[in-house]
Amino acid sequence: MNINLLDRNNNAAILLAGILAIVVGVGVARFAFTSLLPSMLDGFLSITDAGVLASFNFVGYLLGAIFSIFMKDINTKVKYFRIGLILSVITTLILATTTNETLWLLSRIVAGFGSAMLLIVGGALVMVKLNYEDKTKAMGIHFSGIGIAIVTSELISQYVLKNGTFSDAWFVLSIFAFVISFYSMYILSFDKVLKQEAVKYKLSMSIFSPYVILLILAYFAEGVGFVVQGTFLPDIINSLEGLEGYGSLGWLVVGIAGIPSSIIWTRLAHNYGSVNIIIVAMALQVVGILIPAFTTNIYINLLSGALYGSTFIGLVALFMHLGGKLAGKNPVVLMGAMTAAYGIGQVSAPLYSVALIERFGNYNSTLYVTASIVFVGILFLLYAKRISIKTI
Template sequence: MVLWQRSANSAILLAGIFALIVGVGVARFVFTSLLPPMLEDSLSISFAGILASINYFGYLSGSIFSVFLKNIHTKVRFFRLGLVICVFSSALLGLTDNGIIWLLSRLIAGFGAAMALVVGSSIVMLKLKSINKTKAMGIHFSGLGFSIVVSDLIVRAAFYYGSSWQDAWLILAFVGAILACYSGYILTFDKQPDQRAEHHGFERSLFTPMVVILIIAYFTEGVGMVVQATFLPDIINSLDGLVGYGGYVWLAVGLAGIPSCIIWMRLADKYDSLTMMMVALALQIVGILIPVFSTNIFMNLLSGMLFGATFIGLVALFMNFAGQQSIKNPVLIMGAITSAYGVGQIVAPLYCVALINYYGNYNAALLLTAVIVACGIVLLAFAKKHHLSHLL
């Protein structure tokens, strides 16, 4: 059966999508789905922000660590370890309410997510053969949208049958374990003697002006995505007349995100990646600002759809474009830009919590976030205008 053949492109892409569901859905984004019931129970908004920030710190650590993985088989081992960490750390949240354990769990979950996304995506890119890799990686990154939808639907099903949010974490860990087994089986390479195994060194020459611009711009996107990725359901529930609609808007994020990667990657293939990045960032700003100026449910559903369609598409655009800067060692540049993304994700929840506590709403945090994302557009426009990509 082709889906069990490690060299089949369809199996490679499916395994990559499953890895993103485990690493990004179960270990990261489902926290957003479960945040409202956890806030209603005993979790404070301040502690929620700290948990989000430390999760992104773990993600940053994993991203930096991935840059220095040289042997291809070592990458596979840490990718598999990351999947195990994602499952184990999620199960812990359903087994205890100890604050210290929660902090440690979210920290290692972030590291595991980086192994699943950064290292896993580089393995997928290296394994794919004889097809347009730009379009194929768009299919792979559609797993980010699936990660939100699948994890959110599992949570909804758990609540429908009377489960608590603790039970939901355990169910998610169980499903994640099944998907992780398939990904770990497919995404590997044939064994070779150590002297023949491919090694990837740290090459400073790869950090061209274009790559530096990408790193800084992806930092602004890290800030841009994390505010809504962490708080969106609660943002919607806090608006007049929209109590209880936050979960539906979050589901709209995932649904819009599934096809977005394929669409953005096709547009990048037809036009150019830098232009598509700028367009996506501009649309994301619109989505960020809608809850500030409107309490209409349809407008806020649009906000969620714009967020899902852009932040997931931007991950695909940045990661693929960065990987192309070093086809032989894509994990190096992917890890570098993702590290900057991680720094943005650490900073954003902290300033958001401070502004929320000071003003009593999300407006100031959303406005500041929109300004930071706009700086990313300016940076990419500068790179395009001065043709920095020609310096590669």
């Protein structure tokens, strides 16, 4: 098999470019914040600042995600994908060079928008460029990039922190993102301008059956479930008695567990039904969320990280795949509603989290509330199964 990684039409090159884009947009522009949070809390951030910055980042991501849904023309997608690469690098450089709170807030919003361009629009470009009969497996490989992104940004961050500050880490991450961006920018483009007629469908609200509304509510609950560990997990582990300093290892486990997760979950969904597997994944996530509230055992808390990493990426893939099947010829409205629901969960979770942490002085109440919301999401899905006539 001939693998030329400089050939724009080579499948291996396309997948590599997509994964590197996720490393820039999700690893550097999003999750490096989680990697560096413990050292930033020691430095100049309060836990409230951290929650507000995380929430602002998700506002940017939500705006970008909804914006991308209405982007039909492939050449426009290439343009905004490139803008996403540039924004991800610049916003990371800002964090390296200033501690001005206003600039940090603006940077996190813009970084969120850039992340959406690289994850969602980049994913669409990969889908268009790949020449496989069955692209489902290939997209599973593409989304393994989220786990790779967490591992990469965590290893770089911790290496720099050995002898440097969090500002040094942000600087090295921005240079790293700048360098690898060129490859993604080169491969995920087209040799000539493509004329692609945008298929127009009537916007119809008839798709919002009780079943679909329950699905959207469950996805909101998963948005909440994603954020708390995705923002605070290293600090949660570090805050446990006897586990100071183990937070970075816990976060590394999250990334490693995340790498194969979307491939495994989508295969299980194909065999056992999407809703059934979503329920199982969310139940495992509830267990993972609750573990730090009940034990200070290092191995069980590393299991918490593994449960989180192995579920949150897979759940996004499962919900969006199911939404795509249900939407039929009306994908924009349903995908927009699902993305908005997930995004509202993401934006609100850091805000109630920091309020509870400030009130009680630890993470336990935040973990209980978050686990309860995800559990309610499971109840929505169980009820959706009952009212559904057909098995999906």
